[in-house]
Amino acid sequence: MSAVHVSTKINGDDVEFVCRPDESLLDVLRDRLGMTGSKEGCGTGDCGSCSVTLDGRLVCSCLVMGAEVGGHEIGTIEGMAQGDKLHPLQQKFLEGAALQCGICTPGFLIAARALLERNMDPTETEVRYWLAGNLCRCTGYDKIVRAVMDTAKDMRKAAAKSSAKKPAAKKSPAKKTAKKGARHAA
Amino acid sequence: MRYEAPDTIKAAVGLLSKAKGTSRILAGGTDLLVQMRSGMVEPDLVVNIKGIPGMRDIVADKGGYRIGAAVSGAELEEHGKVGQMWPGVVEATNLIGSTQIQGRATMVGNLCNASPAADSVPAMIAAGATARVVGPKRTRDVPVESIATAPGKTSLAKGEFVSSVFLPKPPARTGSAYLRFIPRTEMDIAVVAAGIAMTLNAKGVITAARVSLGAVAARALLVDACAEAIIGSTLDDAALDRLAAAASAAAKPITDKRGTVEFRTKVAGVLARRAAVIAYDRARG
Ligand SMILES: Cc1cc2nc3c(=O)[nH]c(=O)nc-3n(C[C@H](O)[C@H](O)[C@H](O)COP(=O)(O)OP(=O)(O)OC[C@H]3O[C@@H](n4cnc5c(N)ncnc54)[C@H](O)[C@@H]3O)c2cc1C
Ligand code: FES
Numbered sequence: 352m353s354a355v356h357v358s359t360k361i362n363g364d365d366v367e368f369v370c371r372p373d374e375s376l377l378d379v380l381r382d383r384l385g386m387t388g389s390k391e392g393c394g395t396g397d398c399g400s401c402s403v404t405l406d407g408r409l410v411c412s413c414l415v416m417g418a419e420v421g422g423h424e425i426g427t428i429e430g431m432a433q434g435d436k437l438h439p440l441q442q443k444f445l446e447g448a449a450l451q452c453g454i455c456t457p458g459f460l461i462a463a464r465a466l467l468e469r470n471m472d473p474t475e476t477e478v479r480y481w482l483a484g485n486l487c488r489c490t491g492y493d494k495i496v497r498a499v500m501d502t503a504k505d506m507r508k509a510a511a512k513s514s515a516k517k518p519a520a521k522k523s524p525a526k527k528t529a530k531k532g533a534r535h536a537a
Numbered sequence: 538m539r540y541e542a543p544d545t546i547k548a549a550v551g552l553l554s555k556a557k558g559t560s561r562i563l564a565g566g567t568d569l570l571v572q573m574r575s576g577m578v579e580p581d582l583v584v585n586i587k588g589i590p591g592m593r594d595i596v597a598d599k600g601g602y603r604i605g606a607a608v609s610g611a612e613l614e615e616h617g618k619v620g621q622m623w624p625g626v627v628e629a630t631n632l633i634g635s636t637q638i639q640g641r642a643t644m645v646g647n648l649c650n651a652s653p654a655a656d657s658v659p660a661m662i663a664a665g666a667t668a669r670v671v672g673p674k675r676t677r678d679v680p681v682e683s684i685a686t687a688p689g690k691t692s693l694a695k696g697e698f699v700s701s702v703f704l705p706k707p708p709a710r711t712g713s714a715y716l717r718f719i720p721r722t723e724m725d726i727a728v729v730a731a732g733i734a735m736t737l738n739a740k741g742v743i744t745a746a747r748v749s750l751g752a753v754a755a756r757a758l759l760v761d762a763c764a765e766a767i768i769g770s771t772l773d774d775a776a777l778d779r780l781a782a783a784a785s786a787a788a789k790p791i792t793d794k795r796g797t798v799e800f801r802t803k804v805a806g807v808l809a810r811r812a813a814v815i816a817y818d819r820a821r822g
């Protein structure tokens with residue numbers, strides 16, 4: 352099996368690695384790069400605990416080949432806090448006890464961040480549909496959903512404040528909603 | 538296993554034509570990686586087509602849209618205009634998996650994986666979509682319904698792959714819809730599915746229709762009898778009854794853990810009827 356040499360960017364840093372062509376991005380992150388924040392719950396795209404962003408888009412790293420990320424940008428849970436400063440979602444998850452064993456948490460955080468970057472004002476249904484590919488065996492989801500809703504609220508407040516200070520500042524990012532709730536059938 | 542990421546169609550065709558053993562195209566990988574992991578396929582060669590120029594493009598063409606083989610479900614949804622033209626197709630594609638899966642999964646991968654329950658396929662068939670097949674000898678455009686032949690099997694010859702799917706311009710007063718039955722609201726595979734497109738005249742009489750059923754046979758079916766059941770009608774109750782009966786008659790399902798023959802046969806009629814009502818309303822505008 353011929354090894355593949357890959358140059359990519361992870362959390363803003365240039366990274367190079369060599370992997371076998373049958374290794375997933377999740378295998379590479381965990382076993383070759385020592386980035387064990389992304390978890391393997393299933394390895395088949397069902398649980399979302401391996402969620403990362405690839406060029407800004409939320410994906411399951413267990414369903415991406417390590418060999419194919421050359422020239423792309425990956426975002427993992429390791430890049431979420433800025434030094435000691437937690438991301439607002441991480442802070443809210445802690446405060447709201449939105450985790451128990453914690454295996455699902457990195458995936459939920461990455462997925463929730465991808466949602467709030469697109470839509471700072473999601474409805475509960477939109478949050479639940481957006482996160483439908485993230486499974487949690489412990490919390491019963493309620494606290495997770497509430498933490499995401501609460502973070503969104505804080506972000507809206509902060510955005511309103513800063514745009515009140517700077518009247519010329521641009522409005523919050525275009526609202527792109529996860530409309531799936533209205534769409535599922537039968 | 539060898540991994541290749543060619544940057545032209547010609548190079549990809551060359552690799553596939555010369556390869557010995559098992560070769561697989563890699564699009565979104567949401568089927569392929571699962572199958573590799575479970576040992577269902579052990580490819581000797583994997584050809585990633587996402588870096589080939591054009592594969593990730595949605596291009597307006599002859600009043601319709603040509604959708605590259607590497608366009609993900611999320612990209613298709615964000616395009617907006619394809620969904621206005623063919624809501625049935627885009628809704629069906631967006632039903633595939635979760636947000637994470639939508640970031641990767643392609644319509645063409647859904648088609649070429651050849652699962653009888655593939656969500657986008659009945660919707661594409663109803664829309665009269667064609668697949669562009671590139672290969673060592675020639676490029677050919679074929680109806681989407683001729684790609685899958687049986688579960689996991691396609692009509693593609695050695696060296697061939699699908700470079701894009703074309704959704705034609707719909708005539709005025711055309712509506713489309715897709716519905717599937719699953720026991721939950723998300724993250725499941727269709728037990729039964731129905732895709733419909735229909736065109737009305739100014740009086741609201743159906744002048745043309747295409748009806749396709751998923752998960753009730755070895756591949757998605759295009760059912761002429763369903764179309765005939767509603768053409769010439771204004772989709773009154775009698776027409777809907779004829780449609781449901783024709784759909785149930787056409788269904789040749791199996792019993793498995795997802796549903797029995799009896800259940801699937803009945804629900805094929807129910808979904809055809811419901812999808813027809815949605816498509817009719819959309820056609821009326
Ligand atoms: C968690 C999860 C949920 C899912 N839910 C659904 C669902 O609800 N409905 C549904 O229909 N499917 C579902 N799927 C299956 C899968 O996501 C879809 O079939 C998807 O559309 C496949 O597209 P892809 O681009 O990822 O294909 P890939 O995995 O890249 O390819 C699939 C197959 O087609 C071949 N292929 C791909 N592109 C081409 C091409 N251009 N020419 C020739 N051959 C090609 C590949 O070699 C491979 O054999 C789900 C999968 C997962 C993991
Ligand atoms: S480990 Fe990737 S989705 Fe479960």
Ligand code: FES
Binds near residue numbers: 449451454486490
């Ligand atoms: S906290 Fe244990 S799986 Fe979610």
